[in-house]
Amino acid sequence: MALLTTELHPPDDYTAPAGSPAPARTDEAEVAIIGAGVAGLSAALVLGRSRRGTVVIDAGEPRNAPSPGVHSFFSRDGMLPADLLRVGREQLQPYDSVELRRARVTAAERVGDGFHLHLDDGGVVAARRVVLALGVVDQLPEIEGLRERWGHGVFHCPYCHGWEMRDLPLAVLGNGADGVRMARLATGWTRDLVLCTNGPATFGDEDHALLDRNGISVREERIARVEGEGKSVSGVVFEDGEVLPRAGVLMRPPFRQRSDLPAALGCALTEQGVIRIDEDGRTSVPGVFAVGDCASMMQQVAVGVGQATRTAIALNNELLLQATAQPSPITAAGALA
Secondary structure (H helix, E strand, C coil): CCCEEECCCCCCCCCCCCCCCCCCCCEEEEEEECCCCCHHHHHHHHHCCCCCEEEEEECCCHHHHHHHHCCCCCCCEECCCCHHHHHHHHHHEEEEEEEEEEECCEEEECCCCCCEEEEECCEEEEEEEECCCEEEECCCCECCCCCCHHHCEEEEEEEECHHEEECCCEEEEHHHHHHHHHHHCCCCCCCCCEEECCCCCCCCCCHHHHHHHCCCEECCCCCCEEEECCCCCEEEEECCCCCCCCCCCEECCEEEECCCCHHHHCCCCCCCCCCCCCCCCCCCCCEECCCCHHCCCCHHHHHHHEEEEEEEEHHHHHHHHHHHHHCCCCCCCCEEC
16 A cells, blocks of 8 residues: 655635745655664564555664674674665565655654654654654763774673674673673673772672672772774773773663653653563554564564564554454455555
8 A cells, every 4th residue: 555645735715925835745654663773674574565554764873873783683693784774675665555754753643543743854644553663872971982982892782792702801881780780691701801880889798799709800990981992992991090901891871762752652661761562562552562672671683673573463463453343345455445
């Protein structure tokens, strides 16, 4: 089903002032997906193959853009994130019911049984269902040299990048229970580990003893910078000037939702700050689904793809069952007449 394009027309007796902008264009779609990362494109692929009129709206800011490669994703291990997204977009081309639109959604509202999405290009998308694939934004600490090496020498997931750092001396940047847990998990890839708490440790003697039994030392000094050549890491420099030689830094920074759209739509969040969903990706708002990093604490490409596929199937099933429960005739193509 192709997207329908309409114009918002003023009353017949209305005279526009000189120099007034043209009426805003409104696109009508059955499903609007906000975000064209791996989760958004995966959902679009399933919906396209289901002949479901879909528009994918994206501002072009993928979270994993700094990464040198996608890992632990069957058949695509090591592929550049930009290349993976390019292939994903190319593979949507045979499905004429799917449109990719480069824009940012600035506001969203429920209108009747559907939603209106207002875009920064002045357009409006009217959709029966909305899929949030917005992603999240990592909130990195203000430590010199860290942001520049994020995704390379400084990384957040041992399952994504631990193999490349195997058996090398690593610093784990963290504190409290989360820092201790991350340091323990890192032992699967290297035993040369130092937990840097960047200030007084906020865990007790029992955790200190646990770390010590596993050969993980703790440094509580404040960190001045992370140094190295280019995007690689050679050491962690404390405020007193001492250098701790390290080949990489593992950390799991806090994150926030990339957009305030979930809140604007009324979607409930979990204590961890991701959108609360059921097993089929439904949020607390009827008609709104969420996929990918914005709705999961297991933020990996393969997980996002699988979750998005399941959600798209559930969404399409919902629309099909709704349609077949009505007296309206169904076309041979399977879409509403």
